[in-house]
Amino acid sequence: MPNVRTWMLRHLARRFSIGEDILGHLSTFQRLGEAFEVEAPQEMLPVGARTVARALRSRAAPQIRPDWLWPYWMERQLDPHDEAFVPRGHLAVMTNLTHRxxxxxxxxxxxxxxxxxxxxxxxxxxxxxxxxxxxx
Structure with missing residues (x-):
């Protein structure tokens, strides 16, 4: 079964133009956990998934609806003339870093x-x- 899974993942990666170098970086996650003797709490996965999903949505929302009014923190972080501006670069996520x-x-x-x-x-x-x- 692992061979089928590997084939499917590689096929999907090629479909989305994800190169072997990127897959190599992603595969290091498997090796990071090998020496980890303390098991992470199960509660961390849902919290982390929720945080990442919100950050993805926060990044996409102003690009989809640039004419909408956004929360105070988002307006400030997106405005390059504001002192709270945070350059986003190629990050796929955005969270409130400045106005908490x-x-x-x-x-x-x-x-x-x-x-x-x-x-x-x-x-x-x-x-x-x-x-x-x-x-x-």
């Missing part, structure tokens, strides 16, 4: 907590949608 300064709102008797960013964007609960408003 939101304020939490809640009370002692409730497990729920909303966050508000410096421009008033409100996220009512963890991992939820956000509401933004502006006046012209």
């Amino acid at each position: 300064n939101w304020t939490s709102i809640g009370n002692l008797w409730s497990p729920w907590e909303a966050i508000v960013d410096p421009t008033g964007l409100v996220t009512p609960w963890y991992d939820g949608w956000s509401i933004d408003w502006w006046v012209e």
Whole structure:
């Protein structure tokens, strides 16, 4: 079965113009784990996958919809004239690296907590949608 899997992976790699040199770099991941005696917690995989998926979406969204208004941090990181600008280069991901300064709102008797960013964007609960408003 490993031969079929290897053939399929190499076929897909060629289909997407991924060269042997890149496959060589990727194959080192297998060897990195061989000497690793401590097993990583199982909880890390879903958290890491969620983080990578969000970073991929954050990178793609402003390219697909450049005319939309984006969160405060994204607008700043994408603007080359802003002091918070972060060059993206060829990275396929983008995360909030510069404006992680939101304020939490809640009370002692409730497990729920909303966050508000410096421009008033409100996220009512963890991992939820956000509401933004502006006046012209």
